Amino acid sequence: MLNDLTVGLIGAGNIAHVHIAAWKALGARVLVHSAAGAPEFAAQYGVEAVASYDELLAEVEFVDIVTPSPTHKQVALQAIGAGRDVICEKPLSLTAEDAAEMSAKAIAAGVRLYPAHVVRYFPAYASAHAAVQEGRIGKVAVARYFRVASTPAVAGWYREVARSGGVIMDLMVHDLDQARWTCGEVDTVYAVQSPPTVDGISPVNVAAHVTLTHTSGAISHLRATWGATGTKFRSGFSIAGERGKLEYSSAVQTGIEEELQEAEAGDLLIPASTLYESPYLTQLREFAQALRGGPPPRVTAEDGAAAVYLAEAARESMATGQAVSMSAFRNGATA
Numbered sequence: 001m002l003n004d005l006t007v008g009l010i011g012a013g014n015i016a017h018v019h020i021a022a023w024k025a026l027g028a029r030v031l032v033h034s035a036a037g038a039p040e041f042a043a044q045y046g047v048e049a050v051a052s053y054d055e056l057l058a059e060v061e062f063v064d065i066v067t068p069s070p071t072h073k074q075v076a077l078q079a080i081g082a083g084r085d086v087i088c089e090k091p092l093s094l095t096a097e098d099a100a101e102m103s104a105k106a107i108a109a110g111v112r113l114y115p116a117h118v119v120r121y122f123p124a125y126a127s128a129h130a131a132v133q134e135g136r137i138g139k140v141a142v143a144r145y146f147r148v149a150s151t152p153a154v155a156g157w158y159r160e161v162a163r164s165g166g167v168i169m170d171l172m173v174h175d176l177d178q179a180r181w182t183c184g185e186v187d188t189v190y191a192v193q194s195p196p197t198v199d200g201i202s203p204v205n206v207a208a209h210v211t212l213t214h215t216s217g218a219i220s221h222l223r224a225t226w227g228a229t230g231t232k233f234r235s236g237f238s239i240a241g242e243r244g245k246l247e248y249s250s251a252v253q254t255g256i257e258e259e260l261q262e263a264e265a266g267d268l269l270i271p272a273s274t275l276y277e278s279p280y281l282t283q284l285r286e287f288a289q290a291l292r293g294g295p296p297p298r299v300t301a302e303d304g305a306a307a308v309y310l311a312e313a314a315r316e317s318m319a320t321g322q323a324v325s326m327s328a329f330r331n332g333a334t335a
Contacts, residue, residue: 002288003027008060008084010034010053010075011067012041015089019066020045022281026288031056034067057082062112062291064284065089069170070163073098076113080105085112085291087284091173092304094165096312096330099305106301114287114297115304119174119235120181121279121286124248128239129182137241140183140218145175147235151226153204161315166202167193169311172210172224175237176314177299177307179212179220182239188213190323191314202226210314 005028009016012034020041023030030047032038033056042049050056057063057078062085065075073093076086086106092115093099106113119125132140149171152158164170168191180186193208205228212220225231236249286297313324 002285002292005029005288005292006031006060007288008033008050008056008063008079009047010056010063010065012037013066013068016041016066018278018280019064019284020047022278022284023064025278025281026285028288031060053078054082057084060084062086068157068163069094069165070157073102076102077105080109080111080113083109083111085114087114087116087287088304089116090118090177090304091115091165091169091308091311092301093308094163094169096305096309099308103301103305112291113301113304114290115299115301115307116283116287117174117177117299117303117307118279118283119178120299121283123276123279125178125237128237128246128248129178131246132182132239132241136243137239137245138243140216140239140241143179143183143218143220143237143239144222145178145220145235145237146223146225147171147175148225148227148231149233150229150231151204151206153202153206153226154229159202159204161197161200161202164202165311166197166315167206167208167224167226168210168314169308171226172208172222172314173307173311175222175224175235176210176212176310177303178237179214179222180306180310181303183212183214183218183220184216185214186212186310186326187215188323188325189310189313189317189329191317193318196318208314208318210317212310 007023007028007030009030009032031050032042032047033050033053038049063079065088067075069091072088076088079086157163189212191210195203205226207225210222234251239246290297313329317324
């Protein structure tokens with residue numbers, strides 16, 4: 001179904017290597033354009049480098065944007081203006097206003113805009129979401145998410161919060177999306193960070209903590225850490241409901257554990273498997289099939305914009321020391 005697909009990959013940095021592997025596995029023809037490194041990248045993977053963005057847009061069905069975060073809006077709007085559907089790495093943009101503009105312009109142009117929130121495609125997270133939606137642990141009371149990574153802020157643009165969004169927009173945005181996906185819409189956001197950002201410059205090593213209250217009554221606690229250089233990546237969750245809980249940690253488990261108070265056989269384990277395909281491949285296949293007329297994907301432009309709203313509200317909370325009402329924040333106030 002996809003081996004006659006022509007995709008425009010915009011960017012040739014780290015995440016581009018993951019995306020190109022998925023597109024090649026799907027048999028797609030890939031054209032790549034980047035401000036730097038496109039010829040070398042194309043030679044490495046046996047794809048075609050294109051000298052200009054306009055030339056690429058004239059040849060492809062849609063674009064896959066894997067450029068640095070501060071460029072997402074400009075690159076996406078140019079593709080939308082050319083009538084091309086867009087897949088865009090997270091975050092969709094760095095501000096809620098820009099995310100809303102991108103989504104609105106895509107709708108007006110009659111094109112689709114899909115944000116690449118790939119954690120929705122990781123088996124443990126997808127299984128937890130499904131279990132909650134099926135009511136397996138009852139109504140969710142408290143959910144906890146954590147994400148730890150080696151700091152990217154030792155060099156480059158990541159320390160400039162205006163360009164990266166800091167640890168919340170760059171790293172925690174995944175779990176902000178997860179909390180909303182699994183526990184529902186958010187009423188209030190409260191956030192703290194240690195050490196704090198000073199004059200728009202993020203600390204190299206930093207931890208942020210965010211508490212969300214959901215309209216469902218659930219409370220989510222999120223922690224994201226840029227650790228010392230070389231810190232091993234870890235992530236996980238604990239979701240507690242009225243009849244049980246779901247737990248996962250990439251550091252100690254091979255799958256999601258399900259403790260059900262009413263389970264006759266006791267604790268259940270759904271093991272992960274090294275035979276699972278890459279979540280990036282699963283994600284990009286689902287997006288491509290949707291763009292070819294298949295079922296809608298599990299993540300939409302509205303979801304990407306909502307994650308940016310939550311991240312921006314968290315930054316506002318850190319700046320003011322107060323909880324932020326999402327309804328007020330969306331209407332241009334923070335009281």
